[in-house]
Amino acid sequence: MVKNLTADTNCNWEWIDLVNPDKTDFEEISQKYNLHPAVVYDSLQPDHLPKYEQIEDVAFAIVRVFDKEIGQDGDTVQDLTNKIAVFYSREFLITVHRDEYPFLEEIKKTLIETNHCKSPYHLFIQLVKEVLQSFEQPALKLATDLDYYESKVFLRNNPNKSLTTGIYWLKRKAEVSRRVLNLSKIVLDNLNREQKHDPYIQDVYDMYLRLLTMYEEVDNGANNLLNIYIGLASHRTNEIVRVLTIFSVFFMPLTFIVGIYGMNFKYMPELQMRGGYPVTMLAMLLITIGIYIWFRKKEWL
Template sequence: MVYYCGNFCWYEFIQLATGNILTIPIMIKTIADSRHHPYEWVDVTDPTKEEIHEVASKYGLHDSSIEDCLQPDHLPKHENVESYVFIIFRLHSKDVSGKADTVQELTDKIAVFLKDDMIISIHKKAWPQLDVIVDHYLKKGLCKSTHHILNEIVKTGLDTYEERATKLTQEIEYYEENMFLKNRKVSLLEGLYYLKRKVDVTRRILLLSNEIIEKIDTPETSDTLTRNTRDLYVKLKSIYDSLFENTNHLMTIYFSISSQRTNEIIRVLTIFSVFFMPLTFIVGIYGMNFEFMPELKMKYGYPGVMLLMVALTVLIYIWFKKRSWL
């Protein structure tokens, strides 16, 4: 088994039983090498389990880190492992479906192995922030160490949450408008539930990322770049805390409005029943088929009963009005 490093890509040459050589590309890119930088940066995209173990064997990565790296829904963590620091950070996915409500559906994982002279980043999906770091920082010589690279990874990752926060705010405003100004829709509660789940999961991811920020911006390593990252994190945490409270309030208000509307309907039905109860009572009496009922032979019995029913209706209406029930 031989590896060839050319054009920022590795290839695995395997000799088959037939004597032919099979070339399998492994998506491993050398973003920065030790010839031009004081460190080396290796980026691995969508590797198989076997490929990750090959990388682990080559760079001396611990089995426990590899096990965490292979879990697609692993939450953010910062861990010191032997000669390196192992970090799992999650970026907010760019395209999220309306019913996405899990860690895996809302975010993408990136695993980082950090040494003084090397940084290895492993992720399943394409990582657009990589180009931003390379163009804006690496090529301009602003990243002097692997610590600076890590800082930019976390900072550009936090930017993905800021973009999503704007869309979540718009969604909250949409539900507020529909709840207060328009008639209820069948899908309103379902949409509100998924909105709450999105905010809740994203906020939890940010809270768990706090340790990573604390380790990046320490008194020993603090500089302008790391302080900017911390400021961005604090800002996003505040935004998502506010979004979390707003969605909870929306849920509470939705059920309150639903309960109020239900009570209004019951009130109207109760009023109708009160109007018809005495009328039904009168009709029930004269509907009994007894032979000897004195009113049955009265000449003005029918119009008299009708007038009585009208009078009762008017009296009930006046009584309701005086009590402000109408």
């Protein structure tokens, strides 16, 4: 579907919005605005990462917006984000995307219909700002989830597989989102190069740095929490092994004695002794006490 969002306004330039366009629609637009075939091809690839290119007087950029419908197990760039391709020059701005985004309509109402948008350049800055804002709420949710998992790690007595899985997915989402933001920096750098010290682009830069810091904190926190959890699980395992080892040390000499006197040889003098049984039991008791005293001295108990 092709929409001209500036058709009924006083703008002296055009904003063409293509929603899930077919081949015919895109061919007409590319011929009308003289778009290069290479960037047209890139704009149709759903998995393309953020980029920025300048071809003659037309700039081409790809940005990725956070997908609100993402499932619990999504952990790739393609799962977490959707692509928006943008072509712009002094005379036009073209947006290409597969899904409807409410913020595009909001931009039209607040900037285009009120004639507050000066040029395609400033419209693109606002578009990038809205794209970055789509990462804000997911970052806050990941931070909240991190606090939840942190309390579970330090308060649970037993390791839990679902807890480890949850921390892993949280870490992956923070990692992928941070990667997308890092790749998006090239778009901001090129916008800044066009008009240095523009207050609009500086505002977007501030938002970008804030979001990047939030995702880095979540990513580092999840990584540290995962390491702590694995360490605590290993410590619990070591405690169990230590207790079992102590029990085995206590019973090893006793089992040895029982094994000797349990052999069915005919000539075993101790078996004929009147006090053989109580002496053996006393010896086993003394060995047990000796092992206990030795463990206490070594501070193993």
